[in-house]
Each structure stands twice: as structure tokens, then as C-alpha cells.
Amino acid sequence: MISFDNVTKHYKNTSMPALAEIDLNIEQGDFVFLVGASGSGKSTLLRLLLREETATSGTVTVDGVNVAKIRHRDVPAYRRNMGIVFQDFRLLPGKTVFENVAFGMEVIGKHKSEIARKVPALLELVGLEEKSHRLPSELSGGEQQRVAMARAFVNQPKLLLADEPTGNLDPATSVGIMKLLDRINRIGTTVIMATHDVATVDQMRKRIVQMEDGKIVRDQERGMYGQSGQAL
Amino acid sequence: MRFSFVRSEVANGLRRNFTMTVALIVSVAVSLALVGAALLMRAQVDRMKGYWYDKIEVSIFLCGKTSVAFTCTGTVTAEQRANIETVLGSLAPTVQEIFYESSQDAYGKFQEQFAGSAILANISPDALPESFRVKLDDPANFEKVATALQSVQGVESIQDQRQLLDRFFQILKGLQSFAIAIAAAMLFVTVLLVMNTIRVSAFARRRETSIMRSVGASNISIRLPFILEAVVASVIGSMLATAGILATKYWVIDARLAPNLTFIPFITWSQVLAIVPVIFLAGVGITVLASSITLRRYLRG
Numbered sequence: 001m002i003s004f005d006n007v008t009k010h011y012k013n014t015s016m017p018a019l020a021e022i023d024l025n026i027e028q029g030d031f032v033f034l035v036g037a038s039g040s041g042k043s044t045l046l047r048l049l050l051r052e053e054t055a056t057s058g059t060v061t062v063d064g065v066n067v068a069k070i071r072h073r074d075v076p077a078y079r080r081n082m083g084i085v086f087q088d089f090r091l092l093p094g095k096t097v098f099e100n101v102a103f104g105m106e107v108i109g110k111h112k113s114e115i116a117r118k119v120p121a122l123l124e125l126v127g128l129e130e131k132s133h134r135l136p137s138e139l140s141g142g143e144q145q146r147v148a149m150a151r152a153f154v155n156q157p158k159l160l161l162a163d164e165p166t167g168n169l170d171p172a173t174s175v176g177i178m179k180l181l182d183r184i185n186r187i188g189t190t191v192i193m194a195t196h197d198v199a200t201v202d203q204m205r206k207r208i209v210q211m212e213d214g215k216i217v218r219d220q221e222r223g224m225y226g227q228s229g230q231a232l
Numbered sequence: 233m234r235f236s237f238v239r240s241e242v243a244n245g246l247r248r249n250f251t252m253t254v255a256l257i258v259s260v261a262v263s264l265a266l267v268g269a270a271l272l273m274r275a276q277v278d279r280m281k282g283y284w285y286d287k288i289e290v291s292i293f294l295c296g297k298t299s300v301a302f303t304c305t306g307t308v309t310a311e312q313r314a315n316i317e318t319v320l321g322s323l324a325p326t327v328q329e330i331f332y333e334s335s336q337d338a339y340g341k342f343q344e345q346f347a348g349s350a351i352l353a354n355i356s357p358d359a360l361p362e363s364f365r366v367k368l369d370d371p372a373n374f375e376k377v378a379t380a381l382q383s384v385q386g387v388e389s390i391q392d393q394r395q396l397l398d399r400f401f402q403i404l405k406g407l408q409s410f411a412i413a414i415a416a417a418m419l420f421v422t423v424l425l426v427m428n429t430i431r432v433s434a435f436a437r438r439r440e441t442s443i444m445r446s447v448g449a450s451n452i453s454i455r456l457p458f459i460l461e462a463v464v465a466s467v468i469g470s471m472l473a474t475a476g477i478l479a480t481k482y483w484v485i486d487a488r489l490a491p492n493l494t495f496i497p498f499i500t501w502s503q504v505l506a507i508v509p510v511i512f513l514a515g516v517g518i519t520v521l522a523s524s525i526t527l528r529r530y531l532r533g
Contacts, residue, residue, distance in 0.1 A: 050446070073451070080448035090439055103440075106237045107449035154447065 001159070001190055002026040002049065007058035009044050009214075018044040020214040021058070026192065028158065031185045033201050034194040035225060036211035042194040045211070046161050049192070050084065051075055062159070080108065083152030087164035089144045091136040097123065097147050098132040104151040122150040126180060142173035149180060160184060162193040166200055174200055201225040241457040245433055246464060252429040253465050259425050260469025260519070261476070263418030264511045268477045270411035271510065275503045277404050283497040284397055288371045291391045292316065292364040292381060296335075299361075299388045308362070312386030319380055320366060326376050329367040335360050361388060419518060426462050426522040433458055434530045441531055455527045462519040470515035474508050 002025070009019040019041045026032055034042045047053045048060050054068040061067065063081070070078050091100050101119045110118075123129045126146040136144050145165055152160060162181065166174035178200055185191045195201060201208065201224070208223035209216055246253050294313065295304035320330050339357040346352055366377065374392040381387050434441065444454045481504045490498050 076445075076448045076450045078448070079446065084446045090443055092440060092443070104443065104447040107444045107453060108447060109453070151443070151447070 001028040001030075001063060002192075003061045004045075004048075005059045005061070007048070007055045007060055009041075009048065009053065010056040017056070017214050019048075019055075022214075022216060024209065024216060024219070026190060028190055029185070029188050031182070031191045031204075031206045032193070033204070033206055033208045033223075033225075034192060034211065035196070035201060035208055036217075040211040041214040042211055043163065044214075046084075046163055046192070046194060049159075049161060050082070051078060076108075080155045081157055082159040082161060083149075083155065083157040085145070085148050085152050085160070085162040085165045087167040089136075089141075089148045089168075091144055091147055093136055096133050096135055097128060097139070100136065100147055101151045101154065104154045108155070110154075118154065119150075122153055125153070125183075126150045140173065141169050142176055145169065145177055146180065149177075149184075153184065157189065159190045159192070162191065162195075164195055164197075165193065166195065166197050171199055175203075178204060198225040238453075238457055238460065242460045242464060245437070245457060245461045248436060249429060249433050249461070252425075252432060253461075256422075256425050256429050256462070256465040257469045257472070259418065259422045260466045260515050261472035263415055263422050264470055264473035264515050265476045266411055266415035266418055267514060268473055268507050268511050269480075270408055270415055271507045272477065272480075272499060272504065273404060273408040273411060275507070276499050277401055277408070279497055279499055279503070281397075281401065285371050285394070288368075288393045288397070290366045290368060290374055290377055291393070292320075292366065292377075293361045293388045293391065294363060295386055295388045296361045297358060301388045303383060303385050303387050305385075308386040312384075316364065316381070316384055316386055319384060320364060320377075323377060323380060325369055326373045327366050328369050331365040333363050333365055335362045338362070419514075423518060423522045426466075426519050427526045429465075430458055430462060430523045430526040431530055433461060434527065454531060455524070458527055458531075459520060459523045462523040463516055466515040466519040467512070470512045473511055473515070477504065477507065477511075 004022045004024040007019055007022045008017050010017045022041075022045070024045075034045060036042055044053065048055055048067065049062065051067050051070060059066050059068065062078075065078075067078075092103060095103060098119055101122055102115045105115045105118065120129060120132070123132050126149055128143060128146050128150070131139065131143065136147065139147070145168075149165075160181070165181070166177055169177065174197065181191055181193065182204070205222045205224075208218065208220050208225070210218035210220075294308040294316070295301065295306070297307050299306075317330065317332075320327055335357045338360040339355070342355065342360060343352060368374065368377065371392075371394045374394060378390050378392070381390055441454055481499070481501065485498050489496075
């Protein structure tokens with residue numbers, strides 16, 4: 001589904017490439033942890049997938065499409081095939097839980113009746129149907145992240161990108177979020193999650209891609225964070 | 233993108249950015265009012281030119297008892313007068329009509345113009361020179377007539393009324409350039425204000441726009457609320473500017489100036505109304521352009 005073929009990304013005014021000759025394949029339905037220190041290239045990898053950036057050399061292919069070749073005006077349509085969750089939740093403080101999720105549908109022109117039908121179903125998926133009229137400030141961090149996940153899922157994307165989704169949450173709450181991600185993964189969604197969270201990674205026992213200085217130093221099925229990176 | 237959603241986004245943006253919005257409206261209103269004033273002034277000058285140039289004559293004053301011009305040897309003789317008329321006649325079609333005005337005719341007009349004034353007592357008919365009044369096909373052809381007559385015996389002086397008018401029009405033109413300069417400066421300020429307002433607005437809503445981008449909202453639907461915000465402000469500003477111009481026509485020109493200055497043809501309502509669409513187009517056009525350019529910079533896809 002996703003393939004990085006000899007991908008290098010060089011940002012302007014930097015001496016070291018953010019990504020250096022990366023090769024990576026991810027199949028539909030995979031659950032992949034992207035681990036590594038800050039600045040190791042995790043975020044750049046996600047940004048290339050979102051097409052917020054394009055590779056300096058090499059090709060990124062998603063669903064058979066060369067991402068760099070997508071025309072500017074077709075980028076929004078491309079992004080509707082993926083959902084994204086951030087560390088800081090990015091909820092709108094003035095809108096209720098329901099409205100926050102609805103916002104994601106309104107801005108892509110979905111009809112009111114579809115929104116009224118779909119949003120409750122999404123809130124039920126993340127276990128917040130009872131709190132749909134609360135404001136984000138009245139929710140715990142974990143609940144806020146669930147709202148953000150419901151919103152990321154409005155288009156039923158085939159791919160969910162999560163950038164440190166548990167970074168601001170305590171371990172117990174993180175478990176809940178991971179269970180939800182696991183559930184989303186089990187219905188066929190590919191999940192790519194960038195994280196520092198050792199406990200979470202070890203507990204899930206999923207595929208681990210470890211990065212260092214823009215290179216992949218480990219790609220392991222059912223891995224643990226703690227295992228030191230061995231040469232591929 | 234549904235209309236009700238865009239509308240609520242725009243209303244929210246304007247409310248959150250209230251002071252900037254007010255500044256924008258005032259700035260648009262003032263600059264467009266000045267643009268309108270400059271356009272009106274031009275229309276006014278054109279109208280006056282059309283009206284007065286039509287009535288303009290060249291006056292050829294003939295020698296009197298006291299004339300000192302080198303072409304004069306005392307009062308013009310009948311022979312000289314006939315010669316002058318022949319020269320004028322030969323200048324057709326530049327010269328279209330020739331009227332002769334005797335000293336007595338001139339005195340009659342003078343009496344009419346200064347009826348009741350003490351000045352009348354000091355003037356006798358022979359103090360006013362007799363003259364030919366000549367109508368030209370085009371007032372710009374004055375030179376032709378002047379060259380043909382300037383050394384003819386019996387002609388004391390040749391006066392082009394257009395020169396008197398042109399001095400007056402020059403003053404109006406100066407005023408017009410002044411208004412245009414101020415309008416240009418104000419429009420420039422308006423453009424900067426639009427850019428700044430949009431930038432502040434985009435910054436205040438960076439979370440919304442980042443969410444919109446990540447769920448795949450189209451560029452136009454992300455930018456439209458911002459552009460519409462600026463458009464709403466500029467439409468209100470344009471309406472204020474239009475109101476100011478219509479008020480000037482109604483209360484200043486029609487109610488005050490026109491009744492007192494009956495010899496000046498003032499701009500008509502249709503000329504004033506023709507300026508209104510120009511004001512709206514300029515106002516909306518400039519804000520749309522300025523906001524689109526700013527958004528391109530601050531909301532990269």
C-alpha cells in the first residue's frame with residue numbers, strides 16, 4: 001500500500017538530510033510503530049505521506065500513486081484517504097465534542113443529514129456518545145484525543161497517521177487510546193504511529209521501524225522498543 | 233462547502249477581529265470616497281468644457297478713438313471694417329459664424345449686466361470698442377484666426393475666451409490630481425490593512441485551518457471564509473463611500489451650489505450613478521486581490 005523507494009529528503013539550509021535513502025514497505029492493514037529520537041526523521045516521513053513536503057529524491061508511492069506527482073489541486077482529495085491524529089489533539093475550544101467532529105465533515109462539504117447520521121456513530125466508536133455536548137475543556141486528555149480520533153475517522157480513511165498520540169497522556173489513559181487504535185486497525189485500517197512511548201510499544205507487540213539520523217536502523221515484526229537496533 | 237457553514241465562519245471571523253474590521257471599513261470608505269471625488273471632478277470638468285466650449289467665441293476688438301495698437305490710426309474706418317469682415321469670411325470653414333457688435337450694442341449689454349451699479353454713470357458708449365464676435369468650428373483653431381488678423385489695419389486686439397476658461401480648468405485639474413494622489417495613498421494603506429487583517433485572522437485560526445487541511449478540505453474552502461471577510465468589510469466601506477458621494481450630490485451640489493451658480497453646468501445624477509459601480513469594483517477587487525496574495529503566503533497547502 002505504501003512504499004518508500006530510496007527516498008531522501010533534504011530541507012533547505014541544513015547540512016544533514018532529514019531522510020537518507022529510505023526503503024520501506026507497508027501493507028494494507030499493517031500496524032507500524034515509528035520510533036526514534038527527536039530529529040531522527042519520523043515526522044519528515046509522516047509529512048511526506050501527507051504531502052506537506054515532497055521528497056528531494058526517490059519516490060513515495062501510496063496506493064499505486066506517486067505522491068510527489070499529485071497536482072496541487074488534487075492534494076485535498078488525496079488527504080481525504082487518510083486520517084491524522086496529533087499529540088496536541090487540535091480540538092476547537094469553542095465547539096462541543098459533536099461540533100468538533102462535525103467540523104471535519106462540514107469543511108469538506110458533507111450534507112447536514114449525513115453529519116447528523118455519522119457523527120453519533122463515530123462518537124460511539126470512540127466511546128464518547130454520552131459526552132457529545134460537552135466542550136473540550138470539560139474532558140480529560142484521553143477523552144480529547146478520542147474526539148480527535150473520531151474526527152480523523154470521518155472519511156473512513158484506509159490509512160491513519162498518528163504523531164505521538166499518547167505523548168500528552170498518562171500511561172493508563174494511553175492504554176485506552178491504544179486499544180482504540182488497535183480496534184481501528186482490526187477493521188482494516190493501516191495505522192502508522194510515531195512515538196517515544198516505550199511502554200506502549202512493548203505492550204502492543206507490533207511491527208517496529210526504528211529511525212536514527214534519517215536512516216532506518218531496525219525494521220522488526222512484533223518488536224520491543226528496548227531491543228537494541230541490529231543491522232538489517 | 234455549505235453556505236450556512238461559510239456564513240457562520242465569516243461572521244465569527246469578523247466578530248473576533250472587530251477592531252481590525254472597523255479600521256478596514258473606514259479605510260476602504262475614505263479611499264474610495266476620494267477615488268469617487270476624483271472621478272466626479274473629472275466628469276465635472278468634462279461637462280463644463282462641453283458646455284462652455286460650445287459657447288466660446290473669439291472677440292476681435294476694433295480700433296477706437298483712444299486705441300494705441302500699431303494697427304490703429306484712430307477709429308476704425310468703414311473700409312477697414314469691410315476688409316476685416318472679408319478676411320474673416322475667407323477663413324471658412326474654421327470660422328463658422330460672424331456677428332458684428334457696435335459700440336452701442338456693447339453699451340446695451342453692459343447696461344444689462346451692470347444694471348443698478350454706479351459704474352454705469354462713468355461709461356459712455358464710445359468707451360466700449362466695437363467688435364466682431366466669431367464662432368469657430370473647434371475652439372482649438374484660435375491660432376489660425378489670430379495669425380490671419382493680427383496685422384490687419386483696424387484690429388486692436390484679438391481675445392480667445394478659451395484661454396480664460398483653460399486657466400480655470402487647470403486649477404480644477406490640479407485639484408483632481410491632488411485627489412487622485414491622496415486616493416492612491418489611501419488605497420495603498422487599505423491594501424496593507426487588508427493584508428494585515430488577513431494575516432492576523434489566519435494566525436488566530438491556524439488551528440481551524442490545520443484541521444481543515446488535514447481532513448482534506450479544498451484550498452478554496454479554506455481560503456474562502458478569509459476572503460469573504462475582507463469582501464464584507466470592503467462592501468460596507470464601498471456603501472459608505474457611495475453614500476458620501478450621493479449625499480454630496482444631493483446636499484452640496486443640488487441644494488447649495490447649483491441654485492447659486494446658475495452659469496455652471498453641474499454633473500447630472502446619471503454621471504454620479506455611473507461612478508457607483510466603479511467604486512464597488514475597485515473596493516472589492518482590491519481587497520480580493522490583496523487577501524488572495526496574503527493567503528497564498530500564510531496558508532500554504
